[in-house]
Amino acid sequence: MSRSAAGGAGGAAQLRETEAVPVFAALADATRLRLLRRLSSGESLSISRLSEGERVTRQAITRHLYALGRAGLVRHQRKGREQVWDLDLKRLEKARGYLDHVAAQWDQAALRLKAFVEETEK
Amino acid sequence: MSRSAAGGAGGAAQLRETEAVPVFAALADATRLRLLRRLSSGESLSISRLSEGERVTRQAITRHLYALGRAGLVRHQRKGREQVWDLDLKRLEKARGYLDHVAAQWDQAALRLKAFVEETEK
DNA sequence: ATAATACGCAACACAACGGTTGCACATAAC
DNA sequence: GTTATGTGCAACCGTTGTGTTGCGTATTAT
Numbered sequence: 001m002s003r004s005a006a007g008g009a010g011g012a013a014q015l016r017e018t019e020a021v022p023v024f025a026a027l028a029d030a031t032r033l034r035l036l037r038r039l040s041s042g043e044s045l046s047i048s049r050l051s052e053g054e055r056v057t058r059q060a061i062t063r064h065l066y067a068l069g070r071a072g073l074v075r076h077q078r079k080g081r082e083q084v085w086d087l088d089l090k091r092l093e094k095a096r097g098y099l100d101h102v103a104a105q106w107d108q109a110a111l112r113l114k115a116f117v118e119e120t121e122k
Numbered sequence: 123m124s125r126s127a128a129g130g131a132g133g134a135a136q137l138r139e140t141e142a143v144p145v146f147a148a149l150a151d152a153t154r155l156r157l158l159r160r161l162s163s164g165e166s167l168s169i170s171r172l173s174e175g176e177r178v179t180r181q182a183i184t185r186h187l188y189a190l191g192r193a194g195l196v197r198h199q200r201k202g203r204e205q206v207w208d209l210d211l212k213r214l215e216k217a218r219g220y221l222d223h224v225a226a227q228w229d230q231a232a233l234r235l236k237a238f239v240e241e242t243e244k
Numbered sequence: 245a246t247a248a249t250a251c252g253c254a255a256c257a258c259a260a261c262g263g264t265t266g267c268a269c270a271t272a273a274c
Numbered sequence: 275g276t277t278a279t280g281t282g283c284a285a286c287c288g289t290t291g292t293g294t295t296g297c298g299t300a301t302t303a304t
Contacts, residue, residue, distance in 0.1 A: 017152060017155045017156070017159070018152050020149070020155065021149075021150055021151065021152050021155070022150075024146050024147075024149040024150040025146075025147075025150035027142070027143075027146040027150075027224065028143055028144075028146040028147035028149075028150050029143065029261095029262090030139060030140050030143050031262095033139045033142065033143070033224075034139070036227070037139070037227060039231070040227055040228070040230060040231035040234070041231075041234060042231065042234035042235045042237065046280075046281095047280075047281070048279080048280055048281085056262085056263065056264090057263070057264065057265085058280085058281085059263080059264075059265085059281095059282095059283095060262065060263055060264080062281080062282085063261090063262075063263085064262090067261095080270095080271065080272075080280090081270060081271040081272065081279070081280050081281070082271090082279095082280060082281080083280080083281070083282095086235075087228075087231055087235065089231075089232055089235060092228050092231070092232075093228075093232075095228075096225050096228055096229075099221040099222075099224060099225045100221075100225065102149065102155075102221060103218050103221050103222065105158070105159065105162055106162070106209075106214050106215075106217075106218055107218075108162060109161070109162035109163075109164060109209050109211075109214070110211055110214070110215070112162070112163060112164035113164045113208075113209065113211060115164065151291095151292090153292095168250075168251095169250075169251070170249080170250060170251085178292085178293065178294090179293070179294065179295085180250085180251080181251095181252095181293080181294075181295090182292070182293055182294080184251085184252085185291090185292075185293085186292090189291090202250090202300095202301065202302075203249070203250050203251070203300060203301035203302065204249095204250060204251080204301090205250080205251070205252095
């Protein structure tokens with residue numbers, strides 16, 4: 001275990017949670033998680049390329065990509081007749097903060113629960 | 123930063139991602155995040171208690187709690203005329219694994235992207 | 245016994261989500 | 275110039291999610 005920052009001074013906790021919602025929503029889909037994973041290779045990929053192997057239409061993939069984009073996880077860029085997508089590292093790092101924050105919250109909960117049990121068993 | 127475990131041997135990645143979906147879906151709501159936070163105190167809370175301060179009806183809260191329950195994050199228990207809810211620590215730890223997994227994936231993506239840039243700038 | 249509290253169930257409304265199809269348009273490729 | 279490829283746009287549809295209201299039932303308090 002051991003998590004340092006994130007849950008520390010719980011000042012901005014409230015605000016962070018609301019900010020985290022769109023991120024979690026974006027991650028709540030298997031197709032989108034796959035897209036993110038493919039983009040994690042570091043290679044920019046076009047919509048058609050990203051549609052290969054998926055069982056849904058290109059249009060569906062396009063929508064998923066924009067969904068990820070709205071959450072700030074990916075960006076796109078025109079390249080000839082193609083539209084290529086990349087991870088947005090800056091925002092991604094911020095999003096990671098949300099994950100860490102929630103994880104830290106759960107760690108603290110675990111500690112508190114253990115304390116509860118110990119006190120009860122006294 | 124620096125993250126060690128969690129994403130380590132990325133063998134079960136595919137499987138984990140699908141398992142993670144319901145968890146992320148459960149976290150993709152401000153009300154549910156608040157409920158989780160309140161339950162993180164370690165104290166078992168009834169539906170009525172958890173409804174206090176929220177701007178939606180008790181029924182809405184009930185549904186949110188069951189949504190969290192379906193994702194395996196919380197459990198409930200009958201106590202007289204009340205139904206009290208707790209965090210499900212065991213499952214919670216597993217869910218934390220999902221968060222760490224995704225976070226680790228992003229870290230690796232960052233490294234790959236840096237490598238990409240360096241190679242391009244040669 | 246009566247009243248207050250805590251909850252369960254069911255029906256309903258509405259918006260959001262995920263996916264599809266059909267077609268138009270722009271850019272490469274030949 | 276023609277053809278093939280990659281996208282964009284819009285309409286449409288079924289499902290799921292979120293919230294409500296109304297009412298019934300169980301438990302606790304007085």
